Amino acid sequence: xxxxxxxxxxxxxxxxxxxxxxxxxxxxxxxxxxxxxxxxxxxxxxxxxxxxxxxxxxxxxxxxxxxxxxxxxxxxxxxxxxxxxxxxxxxxxxxxxxxxxxxxxxxxxxxxxxxxxxxxxxxxxxxxxxxxxxxxxxxxxxxxxxxxxxxxxxxxxxxxxxxxxxxxxxxxxxxxxxxxxxxxxxxxxxxxxxxxxxxxxxxxxxxxxxxxxxxxxxxxxxxxxxxxxxxxxxxxxxxxxxxxxxx
Numbered sequence: 001x002x003x004x005x006x007x008x009x010x011x012x013x014x015x016x017x018x019x020x021x022x023x024x025x026x027x028x029x030x031x032x033x034x035x036x037x038x039x040x041x042x043x044x045x046x047x048x049x050x051x052x053x054x055x056x057x058x059x060x061x062x063x064x065x066x067x068x069x070x071x072x073x074x075x076x077x078x079x080x081x082x083x084x085x086x087x088x089x090x091x092x093x094x095x096x097x098x099x100x101x102x103x104x105x106x107x108x109x110x111x112x113x114x115x116x117x118x119x120x121x122x123x124x125x126x127x128x129x130x131x132x133x134x135x136x137x138x139x140x141x142x143x144x145x146x147x148x149x150x151x152x153x154x155x156x157x158x159x160x161x162x163x164x165x166x167x168x169x170x171x172x173x174x175x176x177x178x179x180x181x182x183x184x185x186x187x188x189x190x191x192x193x194x195x196x197x198x199x200x201x202x203x204x205x206x207x208x209x210x211x212x213x214x215x216x217x218x219x220x221x222x223x224x225x226x227x228x229x230x231x232x233x234x235x236x237x238x239x240x241x242x243x244x245x246x247x
Contacts, residue, residue, distance in 0.1 A: 005105040010056035015227040024058040026109045046117045050075040054090045089196040107139035108179035112234045113222040124182040130210040135175035152212035166208040
């Protein structure tokens with residue numbers, strides 16, 4: 001599996017305050033190290049050796065941390081954002097680094113999961129998807145919408161009743177996005193200029209004529225550690241499952 005991973009690490013981490021008062025979210029203490037080190041080791045165990053890490057908040061601390069850890073024995077490129085670009089904007093900025101790669105894995109640094117990347121990759125390639133999104137059947141205020149074959153049709157905010165449908169097919173599934181996906185890199189230029197933009201609007205722009213498919217990993221464990229409560233919950237879970245944090 002030849003796959004490069006982008007770990008989104010540029011966020012301000014406001015929900016993790018006061019941990020992020022003096023450090024970036026990526027360096028929030030977790031397990032035997034930090035959120036960033038946990039996920040780099042997690043991906044290395046699955047055969048990924050090349051990473052792009054975007055930075056903004058306390059960017060110099062991330063660079064120093066990576067250097068002090070000898071780049072974790074990996075090929076790591078830092079993409080510094082002077083202005084926070086969000087997820088789609090961050091992807092547009094790194095395109096020169098990935099233009100010769102066929103696929104790109106994306107992952108939020110504050111996600112802790114045991115998702116099998118090799119299975120996600122196999123699903124993406126064998127299904128001839130343009131984008132494969134890891135999804136879960138979970139409670140959320142905002143959902144991606146899919147038809148009965150797992151192809152994205154739109155988006156819905158159940159709190160505000162806002163709903164956007166881009167494909168004229170019958171929507172049968174509301175699924176929560178897990179912050180993980182595989183992209184055909186040839187799609188990245190469709191994002192447009194390097195400016196602040198998130199991935200959800202980008203998905204909605206292209207899902208009517210590009211194949212964006214759901215990869216259901218509901219049976220995996222998954223934590224969004226963007227808050228102190230969830231960070232502690234994930235740590236407690238892994239303390240009770242020590243095999244999961246052995247590198």
